[in-house]
Amino acid sequence: MSSTVIESIEQPDNGRAVPGAARERQVSEFTELTKMVQSAGLLRRRYAYYWTRFAVILLLLGGTAFAFFAIGPSWWQLVVAAVLALVLGQVMFLGHDAAHRQIFVSGRWNDWASLVVANLLAGMSYGWWNHKHSRHHAKPNTLGADGDIDAGAIVFTTENLERERTGIAGWFTQRQGWFFFPLLLLEGLNLHISGVKTIFGRGAVKRRPVEMAFVTLRLGGYLAIVFWFLPVGMAFAFLGVQLGLFGLYMGASFAPNHKGMPIVPASMKISFLHRQVLLSRNIRGGRFVDLFMGGLNYQIEHHLFPSMASPSLKKVQPMVRQFCADRGISYTETTLLHSYRIVVEYLNEVGLAARDPFQCPLVTEFRAAR
Template sequence: MVKETGLLQRTRWFYALVGGALAVAFGGVVTGFILLGDSWFQLLMAAALGIIFTQVAFLAHEAAHRQIFASGPANARLARVLAAGVVGISYAWWDSKHSRHHANPNRVGRDPDIEVDTISFLDEDAAQARGLRNAITRRQGWLFFPLLTLEGLNLHWQGLRHLLSREPVKGRWVELGLIALRFALLLTPVFLLLPVGMAFAFLGVQLAVFGVYMGASFAPNHKGMPVIAPDAKLDFFSKQVRTSRNISGGWWATWLMGGLNYQVEHHLFPNMPRPHLARAREIVREYCASIDVPYTETTLWRSYGIVIAYLNRVGLAARDPFDCPAASQFRRA
């Protein structure tokens, strides 16, 4: 009982520290924004704001997994306020999508994270790409990180589209109100205190940094790991471990990625708070070795290389099989 109390106290102190640090950082950005005035150095404040919003999104993710408070409803309320009211994305949309991902990571037809969007994650989706999407898919590995500059805008749009759809949405009007208030508080000072061109540049930088940071934190987790066929039979443990990839680095990777660096443990124990994942990693690694289940862990930079190579390989399916200089000459003849 004493040990459990100690773990709970450590969890509370950890999230209090994270929340306090983000509040101080946000206060620093507001102060810097006011002091800098009409200056292009404001773009530094915009970049800092993109980083802060991403870190808040990590907290919303943890609250949605019931990691912060003992009460489920309290976690859900916090997740909704952080996601919609601070970050500006729909908690209802994200929660539905993310829950399906956790149940069936990398399973064809069931994991929404590998469904085709601008990027194709499956050969069959790449082969069906047409027009502009075909041109992007053919080079999607190299274009992946540049495209992430638009991911922030995409996350806002997807959430709003879900909230404005005709399907039932829990907390629809609460979230729409929070998102409207959030954008009013953000856009009003930006457009009142900065010239129009600088204001749009501020928003562009903030959204780009937010999108790249979010995408660069989530992409290493599963992209390039085994894809499960729709009819494959796998037990829970094997399914979660084989499709997940950890990022090495210890404490700095945990802070940088909001605990997503321990993706294997997070998928096995989705309610486990961030400060306890490192210890769980030791136990899981040892157990995987004892039952001969592959446990994947690599560096952050190596994971990006794997993701780019995987996306480029999938993108080959979008290419014309006769797209080579010799074939072009024969076609012209």
Template sequence: MLPTRGAIITSTAVSTLGPIRQTYAKSDTFPPVARAYTQVSQVAKETGLLARAPWFYAMVGTAIALGMGGAITGFILLGDSWFQLLIAAAFGILLTQAAFLAHEAAHRQILSTGPANDRLARILAAGVVGISYAWWDSKHSRHHANPNRVGRDPDIEVDTISFLDEDAAQARGLRRLITRKQGWLFFPLLTLEGINLHFLGLKHLLFSKEKIKGRALEIALIVLRLSIFIVPVFMLLPLGMAFAFMGVQLAVFGLYMGASFAPNHKGMPIIDANARLDFFSKQVRTSRNIRGGWWATWLMGGLNYQVEHHLFPSMARPHLSKAREIVRDYCKTLDVPYTETSLIQSYAIVIEYLNRVGLAAADPFDCPAASQYRRA
């Protein structure tokens, strides 16, 4: 039987790979957990999990700086050699780790005051990574407020990849061809995400008519970063090798960034624009944790604890694993689904989900009801 409007709009199983993908409508009911967030926050505060961890971040920053120094030294010593592409890959990894730090500074996890964290995040994002902090912060703040909510979460808006059936159905031309196989193309396309992030940030800074705090400073930082990072590459390496170096660095950066953020929400429930959810349910139901402990935390910059990160955005990375135990107990007591998978399983879920959404682009003349029935 076809789903009816007003209840669950879609309910399509992701085979054995993960949870059911649902779109919640405003008439859905949820567990009485309105006070859950207040209670779990109080426990986290009493156990000291909301305290800053400056020494931890000092060590992480030092490790990244030493890695950068090693990569620069290797670049100078190798000279005109195709082994420079290994250095380029190393820079891609190190810059992603720097981006994780910028993300945590933006969430007030590192320093004691908001303005100090903002300054650090802007320096790391624009001056080290080369991405506009103002653009990213606005986008990311909207995502945190309404994860996976239709019309409010910018992370599920169409951008080559379609995350919603209706967006996939409207795809035409080249985008339609991509959408039809977007699950399989997702990770190859991430190699272009580094270029996309730099481009969108610069576009925002240069052409947006809205008032942007720190616009001039960010432009200056990005230009300075370009002169320090890119100019030496093209001065010291043959032209073809220099382009290959930048291509590898950007590809590794984009793939690493995308592969770290993709498991967090893709394939989790999509929330209707008019749905009413309490904060605790909204954040837990739309987020997915990645198992793996300390190695996953280092690999993903703490994003493996996505549920806890969304509940406590200002919680420092070292405290997330302890918060996980508290949140899991509350979810079990309140019968709120708590999703946790392996990294490989999460990628399989993402690919399956995107391919299923991409079916909507198979034939633009299909009857929508028939297409929905076919996908179900």
């Protein structure tokens, strides 16, 4: 057995052994849950909430810009850069919601909201990110389908290793968990570069001219202002802090939701309900965590109902949790700090498993959890 891949996941069958009947029951289970959620009014649009959120973000961006020009060429600008990184994180959470059709009924309105928020305000490519993220939502933690677990600098599963890593690469991989969060300091730059390569290359982009214009205006104007207003050394330091903390913030918000949860092969037959619940993790912690993670801490509910407005996820959580408990479906949630510990330990175990194929830490942990 692989060190990181669950080859089978037990699903309750209530005594029914006929595969076709089991599949029908699993489909009817999610239909039943959906009807409960609809009856509770939790799929309705939250226009006032999102317009307020958009206005607050514009005010925060305006306040940050005012502070930048008011402070002038001073090393206090690094504080402004740190604040800007956090504000842009909130911008991307809003762009994430728009991309999931959470804000408007009209798909076109949501698309344009995503373009304005992600491309024009944050300098990110909506088209690139949406294509990648849609694959993740369809089959999270699935080999060959979820790009978020493809091997890169970090190895998320030994099955995605093209060859054994030796020397410095091998040493790093065996300790990769400890390097994961420091490496996220480069993620902000990577996100911008990946988007630019896609919209100016041959990647699938729906509104390429618009994305090119918005990203060029945003990134070009941003760099011009920073280097015009600050000394060169200070300008580079400003960009380093802003991009570094932005990448760390994004990674620290997305990584706890799936890293360290079971990974399944593409050939596994598993219902939508079971796939989204068993392969996702919720993060509890109250209002601070809700704000810090932009609602992504309710990851199970978000994967079940991706078009649900983010403030409704908290309300639907008790319903989903009880629904899973009644049917014996494992529902995972933990604290933010504990999730970080899980991520670090899991990645280290994967790195060691690349050297010792007989270790199976994730399977052991999953079985113990059940």
